Amino acid sequence: VSKDSMSLSKGTASQEKQDSQKLPPMFTLSSEWNEIGREVSVTTERILQEGNYVLGPEVGELESVLAGYVGVEHCIAVGSGTDALQIAMMALDVTRGDEVIVPSFTCMATVEGLCILGATPVFVDVTADTFNINVNLIKDAITSKTKAIIAVSVYGLIADLDGIEGLLKSSNRQDVTLIEDASHSFGAKKNGKRSCNFSKIACTSFYPMKPLGCYGDGGAIFTSDTNLATKMRIISRHGMVGRYEHVMLGMNSKLDTIQAGILLTKMKSNHYEKSLQSRKDVAAIYEKYLSDQTVLTLPSPPSYNDHIYAVYTVIVNKISRDTLRDELERAGLETRIQWPKPLHLQDMFNYLPCVKKPCPISEELCKNILSLPIFPFMTESEAKSVAITVGHAISALMPDC
Incomplete structure (x- = not known):
């Protein structure tokens, strides 16, 4: 050129x-289909023939592959990136009266879940060179009501998550949970470390226009906290620990087996x-x-x-x-x-x-x-x-x- x-x-x-x-x-996605369409068609036909359309073995396999790719202990596949963020909020017991710090420059999906739960978003400005939340403005936004911070890695550039964690530590506010909204950044690296491996919880989307997209809708939650992972998985399945055994309020958010198979095909090849x-x-x-x-x-x-x-x-x-x-x-x-x-x-x-x-x-x-x-x-x-x-x-x- x-x-x-x-x-x-x-x-x-x-x-x-x-x-x-x-x-x-x-x-x-026509160019992508030219690259991988044959493999996706084979995978999709196989899943349709096997008949395990919901929570088939491909879902668990995908969770294992994605957790390994990111470098965390747990991945919970869910119905969408928006669901992923709401489930994370529910697992943290975010409720009415709590505050969650978020950037104002992001999409509505970042805040919908916390608003549904009755929490209050606290909007903070971003930096013009990164489009990501300005760490220097977060300290003044933290109050006794702050429960979490959602940092969005906008357009595919990882936010200053280390800087936010450092701020929480120096402010003695490690009770505040940092969540990365990695809908744009799944696969990105910062100093050799992948997005979704910087914060206690990270969420991503598999919407077709996202970097790792399926051919429907989907999302995932990442964490190395086993207790949180267990709770988020239970929430995503109607709060059940066994068939018809409900231990907490949950929601219906599962990744379809066909979408899991498509994502696996992309990752494995x-x-x-x-x-x-x-x-x-x-x-x-x-x-x-x-x-x-x-x-x-x-x-x-x-x-x-x-x-x-x-x-x-x-x-x-x-x-x-x-x-x-x-x-x-x-x-x-x-x-x-x-x-x-x-x-x-x-x-x-x-x-x-x-x-x-x-x-x-x-x-x-x-x-x-x-x-x-x-x-x-x-x-x-x-x-x-x-x-x-x-x-x-x-x-x-x-x-x-």
């Missing part, structure tokens, strides 16, 4: 319209590591072609923090994000805003209890972020076409740029 190709960026975005059929979608590398390759192409665009701030993770680019998000400067997005749409390029509104400004928190700390960075990010196409096994030519189209659009809006 030659950066000399950036000379093609002089022109208008509409010039790309005739080639729009060559531009990739925002997200697709080394497909997942290949898919992560393909995301990094796309990010490298974007970096090569767009790094000299002064109107864009690109992701710049430190070398010790391995970004897996679940989402590739830039910050638009000097020009309107929405104007640039409109220009790209005219050129036939699909983009996304993830997320357009911080949680503390969502209407539901006009009537639900919450604590709104100042979150100016979250608000500013929501006005200026723009996500570009990225998906498993996206090709070099597809990534180049995106970058060149973005260059055309910027030149059309800022001819002297």
Whole structure:
């Protein structure tokens, strides 16, 4: 890939319209299916023939494989990433009157479970360079009511979990449980240690658009605390310890056997590591072609923090994000805003209890972020076409740029 190709960026975005059929979608699994479809079909057909559709042997096998991959003692497969977070809250006995510190720059799924349980989210701002919760702001947010902290590893970059644990230790608040929301970061590493192995509890999602996605919905909880693992597993199965023996309030949250089989196929074939590398390759192409665009701030993770680019998000400067997005749409390029509104400004928190700390960075990010196409096994030519189209659009809006 030659950066000399950036000379093609002089022109208008509409010039790309005739080639729009060559531009990739925002997200697709068609390339992944071409890589692994045959194996998935064989696995799915076998499970259907065997008839163990719920809690079949593949579920337990997957839990063992994922726990080993992450480096923790226990993995509990559940129905979704949202369920995983709620089950974690229930296992910690989070209830009405408790407070849980969360970043405002995240999706609603991060806080839904704790709100359902009657707890109060305490919204804290993030840092502009990582999009992750600002550790320096957490200390002032901790009160006698604080029960847990949910740190989201946004877009695939692991949050400063060690920093938060250090803060809790120095503040003598080790009664507060740290939970990583690793829906974007499963498989990422920081100093050689994988996401989901930094905090007492970690939760991830297997929604199809997530880095490790199934072809339906699913999630998992990770911990090395055996007592917590036992409790979370019981909660996920209606609070049962035996058939019709209910010892606590639970919920119905099980990963289907077919989805477990699909995830196992991805993990066993080394497909997942290949898919992560393909995301990094796309990010490298974007970096090569767009790094000299002064109107864009690109992701710049430190070398010790391995970004897996679940989402590739830039910050638009000097020009309107929405104007640039409109220009790209005219050129036939699909983009996304993830997320357009911080949680503390969502209407539901006009009537639900919450604590709104100042979150100016979250608000500013929501006005200026723009996500570009990225998906498993996206090709070099597809990534180049995106970058060149973005260059055309910027030149059309800022001819002297």
